[in-house]
Amino acid sequence: MTLYWIGSLVLLLVVFPIVVYLLNGVLVEARSIVPTVRHIAHVARAGSADLDAAPLLLTTQDQAIRTIENVAAYGGSLDVILDDARQGS
Amino acid sequence: MPAPGVILLVAVVLIVLALVYHLVMTIVALRQIVAALDETIAAVGEIIAKSGPVNDVVLTINAHLGAGVSALEGLLVKKAGMRDALGLVEGVYPGASAAGFRDFPDSTTTKAPRISEVYTRGVLTLARLGREAPIAAASPDGPAVRNATRSAKSAMDLYPDVRHTRPEKLPRSPVIGTDSPVQYPEGVL
Numbered sequence A: 001m002t003l004y005w006i007g008s009l010v011l012l013l014v015v016f017p018i019v020v021y022l023l024n025g026v027l028v029e030a031r032s033i034v035p036t037v038r039h040i041a042h043v044a045r046a047g048s049a050d051l052d053a054a055p056l057l058l059t060t061q062d063q064a065i066r067t068i069e070n071v072a073a074y075g076g077s078l079d080v081i082l083d084d085a086r087q088g089s
Numbered sequence B: 001m002p003a004p005g006v007i008l009l010v011a012v013v014l015i016v017l018a019l020v021y022h023l024v025m026t027i028v029a030l031r032q033i034v035a036a037l038d039e040t041i042a043a044v045g046e047i048i049a050k051s052g053p054v055n056d057v058v059l060t061i062n063a064h065l066g067a068g069v070s071a072l073e074g075l076l077v078k079k080a081g082m083r084d085a086l087g088l089v090e091g092v093y094p095g096a097s098a099a100g101f102r103d104f105p106d107s108t109t110t111k112a113p114r115i116s117e118v119y120t121r122g123v124l125t126l127a128r129l130g131r132e133a134p135i136a137a138a139s140p141d142g143p144a145v146r147n148a149t150r151s152a153k154s155a156m157d158l159y160p161d162v163r164h165t166r167p168e169k170l171p172r173s174p175v176i177g178t179d180s181p182v183q184y185p186e187g188v189l
Helices: A002-053 A056-081 B003-051 B054-080 B082-092 B121-131 B153-158
Strands: none
Touching: A002 B003, A056 B054, B003 B054, B054 B082
């Protein structure tokens, strides 16, 4: 009967607080992760939104190529119009 | 039921309740984490998809711009000669001649002349206007963006003896008329 008493009291006064303490620690840590992960998700969405203009780079590429082609055409015309530098100048 | 049995039963019930509460709360928190991670993964996927072609596009633009620069530098050297070409570049972009032209290794060792010794003020002004034309992104709809420290001052530095530097030493304009202090004789035609 004495061991029965001791076992019951140990379960109530020692095991139960330890279980509560450990479970509470797990819960606190899990809850602390939630805002961090939400912040990461927000930042990732913002980063994705920042790249919305990235497809315009294709237009920029096309415009740059056309501009270079026009400059090359002007350069070709200038090459015809202007005399070359004299040797030694 | 004996008292130790009641205590044991109460302890077990309390432990089970604690387990249920904390585990359910933990599951809720983990589900929130999973939902946020799903959003994160989707956004990261978008970032990867959007940034995928950026590298190739930028490299292509750089390659074309590099080819354009090389062609224009070659044309400039061909038409103006290495020395004068460096002088023009130095006049428009002070200090740039030290880097030389990318396709002309000897351009880094060629001494650039002062632009004012080679080109007239009009040429320099035209070159400067070309550099500071209103294509700057800072004011695409506004007036021409001009460099206040270079656009006027550099011209003054090149021509230090004109009116804006020493106006007090310039002769005054002659006074003409019948009551002028100096009467000039009528010219004989």
